[in-house]
Amino acid sequence: MPFALLKAGLLGRFRPPSRELPATPDLKPHYDVVIIGAGGHGLAAAYNLARYWGVRSIAVLDRGYIGGGNTARNTAIVRANYLTPEGVGFYKESMQLFETLSQELDFNVMYTRKPHLTLAHTDASIRTMRWRAEVNTHLGVRSELVFRDEIAAIEPRLHLGDDVRYPVLGALYHPVGGTARHDAVAWGYAMRAAELGVEIHQLTEVTGLDVAGGSVRRVHTNRGSIECGQVLQAVAGASSEVARMAGLKLAIRTVPLQACVSQPLKPFLNAIIVSGSLHCYIWQSQRGELVMGGAVDPYPLWSTRSTLDFKEGLMAHILELFPFLSEVRVMRQWAGMADMTPDFAPIMGKTHLDNYYIDAGWGTWGFKATPVCGKRMAECIATNRQPDILAAFHHDRFLRFEQVGEAGAASVGS
Incomplete structure (x- = not known):
């Protein structure tokens, strides 16, 4: 038995542990950034926006719970041995970020x-x-x-x-x-983001998006509606359905x-x-x-x-x-x-809507991209510019026949 627990029991000074995350607050009428999806990618983007770009009015919405989607259902492998220069460069940066992620988040993500x-x-x-x-x-x-x-x-x-x-x-x-511990990655980002003022709203399902004048004006949820400055979609498994609310048709199966x-x-x-x-x-x-x-x-x-x-x-x-x-x-x-996606590469960055950004199409390789997605999607939102490292993953590349062609390195995806 831990000595601290024995001491607390004998002296009657037991105190319940403090919450790792604050309780889910009421929704505010407006947020500068609304992130749909509280998995690793959405939480990493929220953390990077708050810490490195000074954006504090952020709401992360999820119809389930933190990291309860594909973040909890992958097999935690990290690698960068892809086939295309675009994919290799992208995952090289992600692996470098994983190396120091426990120190960055002050939380052991068990990277090995x-x-x-x-x-x-x-x-x-x-x-x-x-x-x-x-x-x-x-x-x-x-x-x-x-x-x-x-x-x-x-x-x-x-x-x-x-x-x-x-x-x-x-x-x-x-x-x-x-490898890394997938739920630890999600919780590490969530705790540090919450400390910086990011609101995480679990059990909050997005039911619709109001689009007018080439931008998303309002996000509707089962707990009320929110006016928004910018919106990031990071919802693996439901990407096509959420994008359809914004009038986007994705090349996703x-x-x-x-x-x-x-x-x-x-x-x-x-x-x-x-x-x-x-x-x-x-x-x-x-x-x-x-x-x-x-x-x-x-x-x-x-x-x-x-x-x-x-x-x-x-x-x-x-x-x-x-x-x-x-x-x-x-x-x-x-x-x-x-x-x-048809070329086994993700769809990331800006869309034809002025304030709507997308992080989707991960197939079999999403968890290992968590740190770089958070960093680069935060940059994309804060600057409203497609970062060079994401240029090849633009959502309309299939219309221009500019596929990335990563099927040869997806291994178990085809």
Whole structure:
């Protein structure tokens, strides 16, 4: 028993702990910035606006609770080994911000370095991994193409024989990958934003937007209406529906993305293992659980349900990589909502409305972008200018046929 608790009980001086966040206040008639979505991206943008741009009249609205959407339903992997220069540069900055995020927020987000291995099972995959390694290296991100002997040294328990359907031929080795605690990231941003005067309104669903004169004038919610100066939409899974309220049609298809964890095991897995050909990935958490996931479901659906089909298919592929896990039990299974764009890259920044900004289309790679999205979307809102790092992700690029083409590095997204 903690000594402080024993002392409080014996001396009768027990005091309930102070609230980490203030109670949800009443809505004010007007806010300078309204952020729709209290997940990692929305809270990070609120924090950056308040701290670095001096904007304090901010309301963050969420129909659920803090970090209760895709922020709570991802598998916490951080990496920057993408394919396009736009994607690599974007995630390089995000990884740099993750490195110091615990210090920035004075809150332990449990960021941990873990090497990342993206397996290649065909000659075509080997060519793609070499391509990615060259782009990464050119932009200052550590990645290299490795083959079986080097893979065996990095991850000795990975099965590298030829007696499987898809033998491993090589891999893209990304030694600076990592993981972070997803709910800690959301709560860290929320607490520091609240200290700076940001209001966080949970259980507050946006029901409509009034658009007039090329801008959003009012946000309607189940708790009342708000006049607004600027509006940011950051609602993974509901991006198309919320954008439609503002008269925007997004190139997004929303599909479930499932994952699961095993019973805790003695630590044996050093790296994050990903196979784009098998559409699966696996890494081991600090508690010993194996965190596993696969490809998105093949049909649009707004439902976070789990399926037997996913589990059976995923386990077959995982056992090709680690046959000795055949008796390990799956303890929990869940799904999130993935907003997939045609080029597997996000939609970010300004829209054709003067005061409406969007952060959407993350598919399978949203959590790892949390710090850079918060920083750059805050810059976009404060300056009303599309930052250079976000220029390629403009929402109308599909009309101009200027796709980013990140499908080759999404791994389990297609």
